Amino acid sequence: MKKAILIILASLLILLPLSVFAGGAEEVQEAGPVSFDFWTTETQSDRMATIQVLIDTYTTLYPDVSINLVAVDENDLATHVQTASAAGTLPAMFEAPAETAVAFGVEGILDTAAVTDIVNGIGKDKFYQGALKVLETSAKDGYYALPYHGWVQGLWYRADWFEEAGLEPPATWEATLKAAKYFYKPDENQYGILVGTKPEGYAEQCFTPIAMANNAALFDKDGKLVFNSPEMKEAVEYYAELAKYNPPGPQTWRARDYYLQGKLAMFYYSTYIMDDLALQEVAAGSLTSENFENLKGSGFDPELVDKTKLAPIMTNKASAGYGTVVAFGLFNQDDSAKTAAAKNFIKYLYTQNAYITFLHMAPGGMNPMLKEISTNARFQNDPKGIFKHYGAEKMGEIIQGLDSIETFSIVDGNRMEAASVITAQQIIPQMLYKVTQEGMDVDKAMAWAEGEMEKLVK
Amino acid sequence: MNLAGILNQNNLNRQQRESVLGWALILPAVLIILSLILYPIIYNIYLSFFDVNLEGGNTYIGLDNYSNVVFDSVFWNSVYTTILYVLFTTIGTTLLGLIVALAMNKEFPLRGLVRSLILLPYVAPVISVVFAWKFIFDPVNGIFMDITYEKLGMFSERFNMIGTPEYAVWVAILFSIWKGFPFAYLMILSRLQAIDATLYEAAEIDGANRWEKFKSITFPEVYFVVGAIVLLRIIWNFNKFEDIYLLTRNVKVLAVYTYFKAFTGYMEMGQGASLAVIQFLLLIGFILFYVKRVLKW
Structure with missing residues (x-):
């Protein structure tokens, strides 16, 4: 297991700088060391290990940044966030189901400007539109959070x-x-x-x-x-x-x-x-x-x-x-350096290699929100052989299904x-x-x- | 000015200097106690008179939180559940502890090993034994249903012992007795070992039987230990949260009810605070009564 992680880490290290720089060298590195918390709802230990590998890779590239991964059970997330909000200790970044993220947005504790900025940076048309729709603000001028993966x-x-x-x-x-x-x-x-x-x-x-x-x-x-x-x-x-x-x-x-x-x-x-x-x-x-x-x-x-x-x-x-989009979001922070660092980390997670590594934690369960990833050959060649087992066509249907998600929270669009x-x-x-x-x-x-x-x- | 400076000031006599030193030495402890124990209690009492808004701006509403809580039938249900839970777990742990202690006070081979094995439920981490219990009582795969329903045919159908609301409280009670009795056993056993054997010899000469020996010697000797154990168990279990909450979320004793009120759904922090105060008053009232009547202090 350790060896496998090392190999993944090493290969990512080799591949990553390429994709980051290929994506655009406009990234501005924050001045001075910065540390932020990342709350994830992926509480299973093997999934946390994969996210930690991504964090370790990122912090190797940016040694001034340190990221503290905290697992929070999905059912307890709203409670934890409300208390942390009252205490002023909200993490800079979180992962949550879209409905929960929107609920946070309604309370006004999310940095929607920073999120919208990332969406525009990646390009709105690159996302599945159904997924973006779920996270759009009511004023339709931005997004509460970024769709990252989803299940049907x-x-x-x-x-x-x-x-x-x-x-x-x-x-x-x-x-x-x-x-x-x-x-x-x-x-x-x-x-x-x-x-x-x-x-x-x-x-x-x-x-x-x-x-x-x-x-x-x-x-x-x-x-x-x-x-x-x-x-x-x-x-x-x-x-x-x-x-x-x-x-x-x-x-x-x-x-x-x-x-x-x-x-x-x-x-x-x-x-x-x-x-x-x-x-x-x-x-x-x-x-x-x-x-x-x-x-x-x-x-x-x-x-x-x-x-x-x-x-x-x-x-x-x-x-x-029915299905659910799982999103990354940014809580309002007093220290803007934390938001900037978290923003950069999210951008990194959308780069091809990091994205595919993340999704391969649970092939079938975690489906991409960027159209180009879903047809990517490396994504379809998952280590557990799920794509091979079910066939790329059936998997494609499932991913397409995410475009037409219906919930109680969307009425007539x-x-x-x-x-x-x-x-x-x-x-x-x-x-x-x-x-x-x-x-x-x-x-x-x-x-x-x-x-x-x-x-x-x- | 440092402490030595104050102490060396010549206008203090020896006694005054000692008293200053004494206060200085306990000051850190006093500050810690004030800030960590007294402040939260006072703040909690303060909050119980307010409609608490997490984003700031609490509104004073007098006794509204208290009346909202007390006129809610769910509150009385949870008081009833708490009393049921405390009553049965206290009787259960104490009686079982007493019986096991009496048995372990007799000589038999491997007594040392057995004595320490009995402590296992008490020292094992709650979360791991809770999971074990959940496995045992799983309706489809659990060993409990397999034995009672499949093998012995005691029930007409499989059922979910832990999850079903009407049984859940009894599983919680059973769990607490199982987990808590070693403490009573340990305390009673150590007291039993200190009873002078000559008392029993004298009683035998007078022709006392087993029951009479227990009634006239053993029980009076362990009375105050048992009294103290009962008091501790009542205090602990009256405020018990983790065992119950981890095992099953549908046994709403006061502590669990307070948690649900204050931290889930539409978070009623103020009502949660008033619930905590009510719980505190109930417990203090009981302790005063108990200490006077039972422990005869």
């Missing part, structure tokens, strides 16, 4: 089981519920579906396409809160019905292990799962019956990837897909900033928890959620 979510399902049972793919409300019921066999320790029921971000990620497929929205195009609608109520009721065919108790994305063990028919997940499906050693590292042979259930199936299909779009009254704040505060997940786990009446739970949303909107 969908319902992954056991195509072989569906075929055998003669069931339709789970692309509609009706087909999904029918299949969830059919495959729910708790006596055999097998479950129909996995949707999020813990009060965490994952629950909202599962709920959003289901609600949007029913034309339910948080806001109308004039920015009025229309959460408590018959469409939304139907969606919550439908979700609660689906959740009955979940594995027992409150669940979150970690339960995807049950799918890898052959105990689950369908689960909502991002394209990050491609990694785990295609690579047996990754899956074997999780809780499988290979490691616990007395437990009921089948072992890891190396053919699982061929038996698995993705339904990225959910349809009922309308059709909806207008960005609803308040929706991002609601997402960041996880009100919908809490409501879903109340309904599915605490048995709260749907009307009561929705009234509660509406009350919380009104507090935030106000």
